[in-house]
Amino acid sequence: MKITKLMAILGKINLTVAFIVLFLFTNFAFNTLKAQITTKDKNVSEYTYYTLEEIKERFDKYKIDSSTHLTESEFLERITILQDLKPSTYRTYKAAVAYFATPKRLKEISDINYGINSSIAIAKNKISYMREHKADSTISTFRTQPIERIYDFDRNQFVNKNQLEEVKKYVFASSDKPNFEVHQLDKFLPNVSQFGIKNGQRAFGYRMSLKDNYHLLIIDLPENGRKMILFQQNGWDNTVKGVY
Numbered sequence: 001m002k003i004t005k006l007m008a009i010l011g012k013i014n015l016t017v018a019f020i021v022l023f024l025f026t027n028f029a030f031n032t033l034k035a036q037i038t039t040k041d042k043n044v045s046e047y048t049y050y051t052l053e054e055i056k057e058r059f060d061k062y063k064i065d066s067s068t069h070l071t072e073s074e075f076l077e078r079i080t081i082l083q084d085l086k087p088s089t090y091r092t093y094k095a096a097v098a099y100f101a102t103p104k105r106l107k108e109i110s111d112i113n114y115g116i117n118s119s120i121a122i123a124k125n126k127i128s129y130m131r132e133h134k135a136d137s138t139i140s141t142f143r144t145q146p147i148e149r150i151y152d153f154d155r156n157q158f159v160n161k162n163q164l165e166e167v168k169k170y171v172f173a174s175s176d177k178p179n180f181e182v183h184q185l186d187k188f189l190p191n192v193s194q195f196g197i198k199n200g201q202r203a204f205g206y207r208m209s210l211k212d213n214y215h216l217l218i219i220d221l222p223e224n225g226r227k228m229i230l231f232q233q234n235g236w237d238n239t240v241k242g243v244y
């Protein structure tokens with residue numbers, strides 16, 4: 001009887017010791033585990049690893065909320081940094097589950113992941129707003145100026161090309177909806193091929209009415225990219241004057 005009790009006590013002690021050892025091992029493994037950050041740079045041969053504490057530190061430094069005011073390039077930079085934390089956070093959460101982390105620790109990681117996604121969404125919304133505001137301002141100024149400040153008819157060329165580049169860049173981000181679309185641009189502008197535009201292309205974009213029956217197209221073409229086309233309308237005839 002005494003031997004049986006002794007064996008039972010020893011069994012409980014061994015079980016307790018085994019549990020303590022397992023707990024210490026899993027705690028050590030979780031705390032030292034580092035999640036791999038994937039990189040888009042194919043030239044990088046070594047990956048960067050972050051602990052959970054390092055993830056928290058970087059998130060606290062680069063998180064974004066509605067009161068954050070940055071330039072577009074700064075927002076884009078932060079988005080890249082935060083996106084690089086997402087796979088790390090995901091792998092850390094999986095490790096936490098595998099090593100029986102406490103509910104408090106799991107919630108902490110989930111909150112960080114939620115914060116990363118929220119920050120990225122806020123940054124993208126702010127960038128969209130900034131681009132739309134910039135586009136509306138640029139287009140408004142562009143539309144109100146004389147045609148001579150857009151095209152030099154004596155030299156047969158577009159002028160103020162810095163402004164033209166801005167208009168081409170931002171017009172599709174403006175609050176104005178595209179108002180021009182044809183399946184074959186050369187059917188609408190028969191002489192457009194004389195300006196290096198390949199026939200048979202679908203055109204989609206904007207049409208702006210200027211003075212003296214002149215119109216300006218800002219369109220995307222499958223093979224020629226984004227172009228500005230100045231043309232004059234005479235009844236049913238449309239004649240291209242210049243392409244930029």
